[in-house]
Amino acid sequence: MNDVQQLGEMLRHYAESEAHKKRLFETQSATWAARIAELFAQIQQWLEPVQAPHLLEVSREAYVAFGPSTPVETSTFKTEKLSIVIAGKPVEFVPDVMGSAGQISLAVMGLTAARYGSISLVGLADGQWQWRKTNGLKDPDTFVFDANFLAQQLQSLIPRDRN
Numbered sequence: 001m002n003d004v005q006q007l008g009e010m011l012r013h014y015a016e017s018e019a020h021k022k023r024l025f026e027t028q029s030a031t032w033a034a035r036i037a038e039l040f041a042q043i044q045q046w047l048e049p050v051q052a053p054h055l056l057e058v059s060r061e062a063y064v065a066f067g068p069s070t071p072v073e074t075s076t077f078k079t080e081k082l083s084i085v086i087a088g089k090p091v092e093f094v095p096d097v098m099g100s101a102g103q104i105s106l107a108v109m110g111l112t113a114a115r116y117g118s119i120s121l122v123g124l125a126d127g128q129w130q131w132r133k134t135n136g137l138k139d140p141d142t143f144v145f146d147a148n149f150l151a152q153q154l155q156s157l158i159p160r161d162r163n
Contacts, residue, residue, distance in 0.1 A: 028102035
């Protein structure tokens, strides 16, 4: 095989590799978006019995996930974000750009108790969701995310009567 043939062979392998990466990315992106939509539908279903105007409202809107390496102008991560307003306080579930191997995480804003803490939801391989509360450099506190856990977190936002 001469150098020109070898160059042609290398280009063919490269093109096949890139096409495979693109298909894998598209498949993972579709799964990522579907899992987020499924999660938001589940949250809406959990909160449906207690929704009331000006007390507890849940809404979803189109959203393009972006990050440091994926600016919003070029992001292909089209999804939605979920907003909950409880007793006048907003809580938002905002998807992060899909991580390696299709990893899903959402920033949860409006519930951080500690000054430098953050809360995120992480989609696990088994289909479950894990609530992660990070504060500083120590390992995050993790909890199974379900209807009761979400209700406990939202309860903390309702002002208490101080009598």
